[in-house]
Amino acid sequence: MKDVTPQTVYLKDYRVPDFLIDNTDLVFDLREEHCRVTSSLRIRRNPDSATQLAPLVLDGGCAVDLQWVEIDGRRLGSDGYARSENSLTIAELPDSCVVTTEVLIKPHLNTSMMGLYRSRTLYCTQCEAEGFRDITFYLDRPDVMSEFTAKLIADRQRYPVLLSNGNAIDQGTMEDGRHFVVWHDPFKKPAYLFALVAGDLSSVEDSFVTLSGREIKLQIFVEEKDLNKCDHAMLSLKNAMRWDEQTYGREYDLGRFMIVAVDDFNMGAMENKGLNIFNTSAVLANPDTTTDAAFQRVEGIVAHEYFHNWSGNRVTCRDWFQLSLKEGFTVYRDAQFSADMNSAVVKRIEDVVYLRTHQFAEDAGPMSHPVQPDSYMEINNFYTLTVYEKGAEVVAMIHNLLGDKTFRQGSDLYFSRHDGQAVTIEEFVSAMEAVSGLDLQQFRLWYKQSGTPVVEVQSNYDAQAKTYQLQFKQSCPDTPGQTHKKPFLIPIKLGLVAADGQDLPLNSHGDRSLVISLTEQTQTVLFENIQQAPVPSLLRGFSAPVRLNYPYSSAQLAHLMANDSDGFNRWDAGQTLSFSVMQRLIEEALDQRELEVSSQLIEVFDGLLSDHSLDPAMLNLMLQLPSEAQLHERADIIHVQAIHRARQFARRSIAQALQSKLLETYKRLTEQRDYAPVADQIGRRALRNSVLGYLMLLEEIGPELAWQQFNSATNMADKAAALNALVNCAAAQDYAQQALQAFEQQYAQETLAMNLWLQIQATNSQPNGLDRIKALMEHSAFSINNPNKVRSLMGAFCSSNPINFHNPEGSGYQFLQQQIIQLNALNPQVAARLVTALTRWKKFPEPNRQLMRDALQLIASKQDLVKDLREIVSKSL
Numbered sequence: 001m002k003d004v005t006p007q008t009v010y011l012k013d014y015r016v017p018d019f020l021i022d023n024t025d026l027v028f029d030l031r032e033e034h035c036r037v038t039s040s041l042r043i044r045r046n047p048d049s050a051t052q053l054a055p056l057v058l059d060g061g062c063a064v065d066l067q068w069v070e071i072d073g074r075r076l077g078s079d080g081y082a083r084s085e086n087s088l089t090i091a092e093l094p095d096s097c098v099v100t101t102e103v104l105i106k107p108h109l110n111t112s113m114m115g116l117y118r119s120r121t122l123y124c125t126q127c128e129a130e131g132f133r134d135i136t137f138y139l140d141r142p143d144v145m146s147e148f149t150a151k152l153i154a155d156r157q158r159y160p161v162l163l164s165n166g167n168a169i170d171q172g173t174m175e176d177g178r179h180f181v182v183w184h185d186p187f188k189k190p191a192y193l194f195a196l197v198a199g200d201l202s203s204v205e206d207s208f209v210t211l212s213g214r215e216i217k218l219q220i221f222v223e224e225k226d227l228n229k230c231d232h233a234m235l236s237l238k239n240a241m242r243w244d245e246q247t248y249g250r251e252y253d254l255g256r257f258m259i260v261a262v263d264d265f266n267m268g269a270m271e272n273k274g275l276n277i278f279n280t281s282a283v284l285a286n287p288d289t290t291t292d293a294a295f296q297r298v299e300g301i302v303a304h305e306y307f308h309n310w311s312g313n314r315v316t317c318r319d320w321f322q323l324s325l326k327e328g329f330t331v332y333r334d335a336q337f338s339a340d341m342n343s344a345v346v347k348r349i350e351d352v353v354y355l356r357t358h359q360f361a362e363d364a365g366p367m368s369h370p371v372q373p374d375s376y377m378e379i380n381n382f383y384t385l386t387v388y389e390k391g392a393e394v395v396a397m398i399h400n401l402l403g404d405k406t407f408r409q410g411s412d413l414y415f416s417r418h419d420g421q422a423v424t425i426e427e428f429v430s431a432m433e434a435v436s437g438l439d440l441q442q443f444r445l446w447y448k449q450s451g452t453p454v455v456e457v458q459s460n461y462d463a464q465a466k467t468y469q470l471q472f473k474q475s476c477p478d479t480p481g482q483t484h485k486k487p488f489l490i491p492i493k494l495g496l497v498a499a500d501g502q503d504l505p506l507n508s509h510g511d512r513s514l515v516i517s518l519t520e521q522t523q524t525v526l527f528e529n530i531q532q533a534p535v536p537s538l539l540r541g542f543s544a545p546v547r548l549n550y551p552y553s554s555a556q557l558a559h560l561m562a563n564d565s566d567g568f569n570r571w572d573a574g575q576t577l578s579f580s581v582m583q584r585l586i587e588e589a590l591d592q593r594e595l596e597v598s599s600q601l602i603e604v605f606d607g608l609l610s611d612h613s614l615d616p617a618m619l620n621l622m623l624q625l626p627s628e629a630q631l632h633e634r635a636d637i638i639h640v641q642a643i644h645r646a647r648q649f650a651r652r653s654i655a656q657a658l659q660s661k662l663l664e665t666y667k668r669l670t671e672q673r674d675y676a677p678v679a680d681q682i683g684r685r686a687l688r689n690s691v692l693g694y695l696m697l698l699e700e701i702g703p704e705l706a707w708q709q710f711n712s713a714t715n716m717a718d719k720a721a722a723l724n725a726l727v728n729c730a731a732a733q734d735y736a737q738q739a740l741q742a743f744e745q746q747y748a749q750e751t752l753a754m755n756l757w758l759q760i761q762a763t764n765s766q767p768n769g770l771d772r773i774k775a776l777m778e779h780s781a782f783s784i785n786n787p788n789k790v791r792s793l794m795g796a797f798c799s800s801n802p803i804n805f806h807n808p809e810g811s812g813y814q815f816l817q818q819q820i821i822q823l824n825a826l827n828p829q830v831a832a833r834l835v836t837a838l839t840r841w842k843k844f845p846e847p848n849r850q851l852m853r854d855a856l857q858l859i860a861s862k863q864d865l866v867k868d869l870r871e872i873v874s875k876s877l
């Protein structure tokens with residue numbers, strides 16, 4: 001795991017592989033003390049390689065213990081090959097042959113959760129991006145695609161279920177209580193899509209009949225105790241399968257589709273061919289233990305992994321610089337799916353909030369990189385919001401530029417042209433160009449230039465000429481390694497809203513909403529026959545991932561909130577208004593002036609609460625003030641206390657001014673129906689729980705209400721919201737303690753519910769947060785070896801409890817630095833994710849700035865830092 005001087009890998013250095021692997025035959029002999037892996041690779045020279053005499057260099061991590069090598073059945077002496085720390089080199093090979101190796105690996109000692117490892121009583125694998133090389137020697141790169149056969153042998157009692165990709169073609173029992181299953185995957189695939197699972201699992205089964213009439217067996221494998229938590233994932237899977245047939249014409253290709261839930265997993269889930277492996281948190285759901293948000297996350301991730309079968313597996317990436325080819329596209333596909341299954345505008349708003357809060361911050365920070373990076377030290381550091389979420393926005397822009405029909409033609413062409421291939425982002429864009437006849441040359445900059453573009457807009461109404469002019473000016477800040485950027489092609493969807501709230505006709509066709517493509521640094525658009533000065537509604541639906549500024553007056557924003565025909569912009573107008581109010585409060589707090597919330601904001605909120613025709617989910621979103629994290633992202637200098645105080649003050653003022661309407665709303669939304677995780681109920685619960693959040697700021701009302709809700713809740717969504725409300729309320733600490741205890745007793749056996757319990761406490765903004773974290777680390781519900789638990793406790797504390805984490809003594813930073821050092825040796829990926837909380841030190845005022853930097857420097861001074869951390873820490877210092 002050690003890497004003193006990590007090497008940088010460059011996109012420009014890409015070369016085709018010197019060898020291809022037509023067939024991969026693997027035997028896994030799983031024993032408690034080790035696993036013996038025998039691998040037979042039918043290889044041949046790649047006719048496209050420029051170096052026809054090159055030796056075979058197989059990747060293999062240092063924990064892979066080589067036993068022997070054979071070429072076409074002939075054992076090599078130790079002078080026949082060379083083993084270095086990360087590879088095995090064999091010179092003088094015939095142009096085609098079978099290379100067989102036998103290695104020993106130790107899954108029970110593997111804490112990184114890459115390669116073959118143990119999760120509780122199971123064996124499982126994670127091979128993306130470069131985990132296969134920790135299992136055996138291989139050409140571990142996505143452009144080497146091979147037909148895999150895997151024989152798994154293990155003790156029959158402890159590991160009755162043996163799974164791998166494709167179809168089970170043979171099985172049998174052996175002497176001394178062992179058994180085996182042979183799996184064959186007819187589809188060629190890169191090693192990163194290989195998977196195996198062995199363990200004592202139960203399964204829920206169902207079936208799906210494809211459009212062409214083939215019956216697919218669907219199986220979700222879990223521990224027996226979790227069998228009652230699989231229905232939602234199964235339903236989501238079937239919905240996703242149908243949706244992909246209808247929306248993209250994509251049918252599933254194997255006879256069965258399997259999902260396995262594991263407790264120890266670094267990410268959400270993994271799209272291994274025919275055998276998806278999921279973090280339990282991304283598959284298990286049941287009303288008693290799972291919040292609404294978690295139900296929706298399960299639906300989205302199940303769909304995401306399923307959609308990868310085409311966008312990722314059938315057509316895969318040539319190299320890891322192309323990661324967004326599969327991830328950006330698949331996130332876009334899962335967002336479309338979730339929009340179709342629930343409320344499209346709500347999904348859009350949630351996604352944009354997430355992008356603006358987290359991806360914008362990444363794009364402005366030391367790790368800023370393009371959607372298609374051009375270099376990396378550790379590829380695991382590039383599974384980022386930029387590659388995933390911004391990558392999805394770029395696909396969304398292509399869809400909007402082409403229109404529905406042409407976009408579908410483009411995706412059809414892309415899938416048919418490149419089925420079975422490992423390709424680049426360029427091929428995706430080319431297919432879209434080919435079907436549309438558009439020139440996307442300038443558009444491609446979205447993949448190559450990092451940073452969030454800024455669009456400044458000015459307007460001018462000429463009452464005599466009846467013309468309305470919009471002037472656009474775009475720019476993009478410098479980012480590491482990139483200065484003086486070229487103008488992007490920015491699609492701006494817009495409308496002009498008249499005094500009566502109607503959209504004005506914008507051209508002779510009578511269009512009332514248009515997409516303007518900005519291509520220049522400055523650009524002017526003139527609208528004629530505009531009878532009155534309108535309010536511009538800009539960037540409708542968030543038509544491009546940019547920051548757009550227009551000097552709106554509060555009255556104009558209120559007009560858009562009330563009238564904009566674009567739901568997204570109705571919401572966004574409210575956000576802009578709230579932001580300006582918050583900005584002023586933060587300044588007042590910094591200047592030690594008395595805080596005062598503008599009456600305009602109160603009036604707007606009053607109006608919203610009085611309007612019972614609003615969709616509860618939308619009303620909920622409109623009542624949200626920007627989060628502290630969003631305010632941090634927007635600030636030039638992050639004044640943690642002032643921001644926290646200003647926001648709390650605004651919330652309290654709203655609660656005080658609108659007490660009776662809030663209370664009335666809370667009561668009105670009491671759910672009479674049985675719990676179901678469906679959009680309309682989720683929206684009502686979300687609104688009711690937000691209102692509860694406001695009411696908590698009224699000491700005479702909130703604590704009692706939350707306590708009642710906690711005790712009477714019939715589902716985890718309401719229970720967790722009540723617990724969270726109590727825990728964060730100074731006046732409700734007695735109730736909070738009782739509720740925490742009751743929760744702990746009730747859910748002691750429910751790992752995911754206990755993670756939520758940890759998370760709610762980790763984000764408690766009451767004083768002395770760090771002491772609580774340290775105490776919870778001793779609790780039996782916590783373990784530093786489990787990524788979900790580290791995220792729930794340390795991750796939540798560092799990223800979502802700013803007032804405690806960023807305390808001016810720096811104890812939060814010291815604590816994090818110590819945890820990172822510990823995780824460095826245990827789980828590099830988890831460590832690298834956590835360290836992000838320190839990397840934006842330049843945005844903080846003293847003393848925090850220096851204290852954060854000190855913590856980073858301490859980490860940097862560690863000798864045996866893994867390259868995941870080395871890369872991030874060095875780039876941020």
Ligand code: 0A1
Binds near residue numbers: 113383829
């Ligand atoms: N391809 C997966 C994400 C993923 C990436 C790396 C992993 O290794 C730790 C695991 C999962 C997806 O997009 O869902």
Ligand code: ZN
Binds near residue numbers: 304308326327330
């Ligand atoms: Zn993915």
